[in-house]
Amino acid sequence: MLNSRKNKYLLNRTLNLFKKLYAIQMRKLCFLLLLLLSCESVTRIPGYTETVIFDFTKYIEKEFYFFYNDYYGEYITVGKISIDYYPEHVDIGTGAVHVWEPTKIQPDTLIRIAYNEAIKLGANAICNFNTSPISKRTRYGEMNGINVAEIAIKID
Numbered sequence: 328m329l330n331s332r333k334n335k336y337l338l339n340r341t342l343n344l345f346k347k348l349y350a351i352q353m354r355k356l357c358f359l360l361l362l363l364l365s366c367e368s369v370t371r372i373p374g375y376t377e378t379v380i381f382d383f384t385k386y387i388e389k390e391f392y393f394f395y396n397d398y399y400g401e402y403i404t405v406g407k408i409s410i411d412y413y414p415e416h417v418d419i420g421t422g423a424v425h426v427w428e429p430t431k432i433q434p435d436t437l438i439r440i441a442y443n444e445a446i447k448l449g450a451n452a453i454c455n456f457n458t459s460p461i462s463k464r465t466r467y468g469e470m471n472g473i474n475v476a477e478i479a480i481k482i483d
Contacts, residue, residue, distance in 0.1 A: 382438075383438065391442060391451055394452065394453065394455070405448045410440055414430045
């Protein structure tokens with residue numbers, strides 16, 4: 328009789344332990360299911376239009392000229408200029424995850440920098456004015472910028 332009571336006690340205790348473990352596992356499973364359902368997947372990114380205008384008029388008034396292609400008149404090449412411009416970046420990440428978003432690049436800033444560098448070389452025009460996107464890794468993460476490449480020339 329004693330052995331039978333002991334077996335029932337051990338059986339009940341084992342069943343209670345399994346019930347507790349089952350309840351814990353079910354809570355974990357429910358938590359994971361809720362977490363999974365709360366994650367939103369991106370199925371499309373809407374399109375948009377962005378217009379960038381490089382306005383050279385204030386420099387033309389100073390008799391300084393910009394040419395996107397070769398200049399076919401008489402000139403003297405005074406130098407090749409390459410500018411890597413990285414605007415300020417703002418952290419839009421959460422917690423320990425850093426996501427760096429660049430502030431908008433102003434075309435006037437790029438033109439002013441190119442103009443000032445060409446003037447230092449004694450040029451009065453820039454030909455082959457080209458821009459291209461660039462990026463570099465820093466200790467803070469990926470930074471995006473723009474490269475401005477041109478040839479500084481002196482037109483007679």
